Amino acid sequence: MSRPRIAILGLHLEVNAFSPPTTRHDFQQQSWAEGEEITAQARAATSALPAEIPGFYARMDATGEWEPVPLILITAPPGGIMAPGIFPEFLEIIQTGLAAAGRIDGVYVASHGASRAAEEADTDGAVLQLLRDLLGPDVPIVGTLDLHCNVSDRQVELADLLIAYRTNPHVDMRERAAEAADALRRILETGERPETHFIRLPLTPPTVTLLTAEESPYADAIRAGVLAREEDPNLLGVSVTGGFVYTDIAKCGLCVWASARPGHVGAAVDVAERLSNDIWQQRAALSRSLTPIEEAVAAAVAVGTDTALPRLILADVADNPGGGGGGNTTALLAALHAAGARGVVFGVLVDPDLAAAAHAAGQGARIEAVANATPGPFAETFRATAHVRALSDGAGIGRRGTLAGRAFSIGPAALLELEGSGLLLAVGSLRRQLLDPAMLEILGVEVEAARTIVVKSRGHFRAGFDIYATPDRILEVDAPGLVSPVLSRFDFRGLPRPVYPLDAEASWG
Numbered sequence: 320m321s322r323p324r325i326a327i328l329g330l331h332l333e334v335n336a337f338s339p340p341t342t343r344h345d346f347q348q349q350s351w352a353e354g355e356e357i358t359a360q361a362r363a364a365t366s367a368l369p370a371e372i373p374g375f376y377a378r379m380d381a382t383g384e385w386e387p388v389p390l391i392l393i394t395a396p397p398g399g400i401m402a403p404g405i406f407p408e409f410l411e412i413i414q415t416g417l418a419a420a421g422r423i424d425g426v427y428v429a430s431h432g433a434s435r436a437a438e439e440a441d442t443d444g445a446v447l448q449l450l451r452d453l454l455g456p457d458v459p460i461v462g463t464l465d466l467h468c469n470v471s472d473r474q475v476e477l478a479d480l481l482i483a484y485r486t487n488p489h490v491d492m493r494e495r496a497a498e499a500a501d502a503l504r505r506i507l508e509t510g511e512r513p514e515t516h517f518i519r520l521p522l523t524p525p526t527v528t529l530l531t532a533e534e535s536p537y538a539d540a541i542r543a544g545v546l547a548r549e550e551d552p553n554l555l556g557v558s559v560t561g562g563f564v565y566t567d568i569a570k571c572g573l574c575v576w577a578s579a580r581p582g583h584v585g586a587a588v589d590v591a592e593r594l595s596n597d598i599w600q601q602r603a604a605l606s607r608s609l610t611p612i613e614e615a616v617a618a619a620v621a622v623g624t625d626t627a628l629p630r631l632i633l634a635d636v637a638d639n640p641g642g643g644g645g646g647n648t649t650a651l652l653a654a655l656h657a658a659g660a661r662g663v664v665f666g667v668l669v670d671p672d673l674a675a676a677a678h679a680a681g682q683g684a685r686i687e688a689v690a691n692a693t694p695g696p697f698a699e700t701f702r703a704t705a706h707v708r709a710l711s712d713g714a715g716i717g718r719r720g721t722l723a724g725r726a727f728s729i730g731p732a733a734l735l736e737l738e739g740s741g742l743l744l745a746v747g748s749l750r751r752q753l754l755d756p757a758m759l760e761i762l763g764v765e766v767e768a769a770r771t772i773v774v775k776s777r778g779h780f781r782a783g784f785d786i787y788a789t790p791d792r793i794l795e796v797d798a799p800g801l802v803s804p805v806l807s808r809f810d811f812r813g814l815p816r817p818v819y820p821l822d823a824e825a826s827w828g
């Protein structure tokens with residue numbers, strides 16, 4: 320096929336069913352792109368689009384003629400279930416776009432894979448169903464997925480090939496998108512449709528146990544999948560996804576799938592079963608004990624007084640906005656301030672009212688800072704006398720890890736220095752996790768000078784802050800929040816039960 324016409328679409332949202340609903344405004348604030356605007360952004364020097372999209376365009380551009388048919392690409396920060404109306408509108412835009420598009424030779428779906436709508440639990444399956452209904456069985460559909468996706472049997476049946484990221488923190492989106500582009504070209508050239516063997520385990524590991532740079536059954540399985548593919552050219556893909564338990568739906572769970580050339584599905588079955596078995600046997604390793612707040616504070620006090628100790632990072636994992644947390648809990652902040660820990664930089668506390676108050680007072684002002692004037696879930700009111708050290712519109716360009724080279728905004732922001740402890744508190748207005756030092760540097764923070772850095776992030780900060788502390792100096796703190804790794808604290812309604820680690824009796828095999 321000389322100049323294939325490829326439809327492009329995607330829905331990037333990780334749903335935490337315990338968080339407040341995700342609204343249309345949340346998408347519009349981050350990214351809601353339709354039609355040719357997608358192509359323009361994909362080929363621009365920097366864009367707010369998920370990195371898969373520029374990655375897919377670049378690979379397709381480099382490998383021959385093609386014609387993008389961009390339909391719709393929407394992205395919102397991780398949050399609650401999509402409010403009524405958004406998902407039907409998304410589907411309608413796809414339908415209208417395809418009706419007007421004429422011939423379509425292939426489709427690339429760049430979705431996160433853990434969305435959920437008021438109208439539909441299996442949103443990603445419903446998107447693929449619509450595509451098949453409109454395009455028929457012969458048009459190849461290739462997709463990429465985040466490692467924290469929830470995958471239904473229907474998705475696997477309807478798509479030709481689904482490719483998940485391999486890295487957590489996620490730094491391989493462009494590579495996986497390039498793989499999707501190559502797979503699509505291959506299917507169009509050979510006419511060979513991949514065959515997939517798919518396994519979902521009754522296993523919902525907390526996300527803190529799914530880092531791929533550490534030794535863990537999960538990281539081992541991903542590496543084994545890569546190795547299997549290198550050894551057998553008939554294997555076209557091996558994916559191992561940890562799932563996102565907080566979406567709280569029937570398809571939650573750790574998934575393993577392998578795809579092979581037609582006639583070679585046996586190889587896919589072998590590798591998927593082998594990796595699933597290995598993970599299941601070692602499932603006890605997919606749990607993690609967190610550091611109690613008192614211990615974390617003691618460590619911060621120690622490192623603040625003894626400069627011979629290497630720098631410390633405290634991860635406020637339970638309030639990670641990247642998993643649907645509010646970014647506004649203050650339990651750890653209050654404890655550090657009360658203990659007078661020195662050299663602490665804390666970010667990013669999400670409080671638009673406090674940021675606005677700092678902007679109104681002006682740089683250099685001394686203010687009575689109030690965070691969470693109206694308390695929210697797990698977000699208690701915190702008061703301190705503070706000096707406004709810096710103000711910013713909150714916009715910047717990421718410089719390390721998952722955000723490198725991409726535009727970000729934390730909204731109107733301020734750096735407050737708390738009287739008494741000297742703690743530097745970065746306040747933002749948009750719910751974003753602190754995963755790149757640039758998010759502090761836009762406020763003039765010298766990250767290097769900090770003794771303790773507190774990040775409201777679950778794991779992605781590791782790719783951005785790796786230059787400031789070694790993994791043994793990173794403590795995951797057991798503070799309260801909407802995305803606590805302690806799963807027994809949640810009232811799950813939709814998970815398949817029994818499921819490990821919530822139900823010790825869960826069985827498989």
Ligand SMILES: [Zn+2]
Pocket residue numbers: 465466467489
């Ligand atoms: Zn993820």
